[in-house]
Amino acid sequence: MTETRWLSDDQQRAWVRFAAVLELLPAALDLQLTRDEHLTHFDYFTLAMLSEAPGRLLRTSALAARTNATLPRLSRVLTRLEGEGFVARTPCEADRRATNVTLTDAGWEKVVAAAPGHVENVRSLVLDALTPEQITQLGAISAALLTTLDPQGKMFASEA
Amino acid sequence: MTETRWLSDDQQRAWVRFAAVLELLPAALDLQLTRDEHLTHFDYFTLAMLSEAPGRLLRTSALAARTNATLPRLSRVLTRLEGEGFVARTPCEADRRATNVTLTDAGWEKVVAAAPGHVENVRSLVLDALTPEQITQLGAISAALLTTLDPQGKMFASEA
DNA sequence: GGTGATTGGTTGTTGATACAACTAAGGTAG
DNA sequence: CTACCTTAGTTGTATCAACAACCAATCACC
Numbered sequence: 021m022t023e024t025r026w027l028s029d030d031q032q033r034a035w036v037r038f039a040a041v042l043e044l045l046p047a048a049l050d051l052q053l054t055r056d057e058h059l060t061h062f063d064y065f066t067l068a069m070l071s072e073a074p075g076r077l078l079r080t081s082a083l084a085a086r087t088n089a090t091l092p093r094l095s096r097v098l099t100r101l102e103g104e105g106f107v108a109r110t111p112c113e114a115d116r117r118a119t120n121v122t123l124t125d126a127g128w129e130k131v132v133a134a135a136p137g138h139v140e141n142v143r144s145l146v147l148d149a150l151t152p153e154q155i156t157q158l159g160a161i162s163a164a165l166l167t168t169l170d171p172q173g174k175m176f177a178s179e180a
Numbered sequence: 181m182t183e184t185r186w187l188s189d190d191q192q193r194a195w196v197r198f199a200a201v202l203e204l205l206p207a208a209l210d211l212q213l214t215r216d217e218h219l220t221h222f223d224y225f226t227l228a229m230l231s232e233a234p235g236r237l238l239r240t241s242a243l244a245a246r247t248n249a250t251l252p253r254l255s256r257v258l259t260r261l262e263g264e265g266f267v268a269r270t271p272c273e274a275d276r277r278a279t280n281v282t283l284t285d286a287g288w289e290k291v292v293a294a295a296p297g298h299v300e301n302v303r304s305l306v307l308d309a310l311t312p313e314q315i316t317q318l319g320a321i322s323a324a325l326l327t328t329l330d331p332q333g334k335m336f337a338s339e340a
Numbered sequence: 341g342g343t344g345a346t347t348g349g350t351t352g353t354t355g356a357t358a359c360a361a362c363t364a365a366g367g368t369a370g
Numbered sequence: 371c372t373a374c375c376t377t378a379g380t381t382g383t384a385t386c387a388a389c390a391a392c393c394a395a396t397c398a399c400c
Contacts, residue, residue, distance in 0.1 A: 024296035034319030136184035159194030
């Protein structure tokens, strides 16, 4: 059995604080969206990914990859969002196993309505608390972490 | 209606990456603990907070504050952990509304067994991907974010 | 072109969390 | 001491997500 290498004081301090951020920030992000727009952060992100897709259209499995969702989870969320009139499901002509998901006009309006409040929340919770240098550092740190967390870049539409 | 101030390229890039980390890292932390120790990260954190408390004892509501849990959530988790023999609930003598939660010997053993693997996971997912400077930066950035996210320092036992 | 393996997506079931209602104990004012 | 408010914790109910089982369509291969 190998000896555990514990953390230095500096590592310990950074990790404890960062872990607290991981715990608190997602909840704070969700809170504003559910309160102001009756959308979960996942709902919002799903609609946002569709809004950025060419033709506001993605296949279900492609949308699942971008949102980091399992297919069962996305399936039920889409059923609800479809019922609310924000998305529409249509069979894919090219591959009849697949389903195309499109953002409806109402869905587009919803994203447009929700985005400013969400961005303002991101500003007030994150960006406004940091110096420009720290924002750049955070980008570099996050990129470094993503090389192990998301080596394929699944969550980034522009890549691969 | 005020005009929305959108994000600069630098802000946008940093935020998109950081948001992906917020999505992926907690799941990766949970995965190792559930796979290797059959503990959720919340279970582990709960036991860890108890293990660091004087006498391995905390009142339920104090434990809830340190773990950022609602009382109902903690109540049910404690019921399960009690059934597994890791914690014990005893009435508080001083205030008979309150309940003291103590870490049993089995619970202590569990934390001792689980900690090395968890720490190793934190290393491989976070610390090893960063330079010493970046670790220091991450600590400072997290501290800055916590001034708005957790102004009372609820999650830090040492403070107020 | 038929057989078997794979992929795309939905649904059954179970465990987990939130909100709200509830019980019980403690504090406070008359 | 009694009525009322607050605090500590548990439990009822509904929603959400995960895993697994399932159906349907496509592909690989002979």
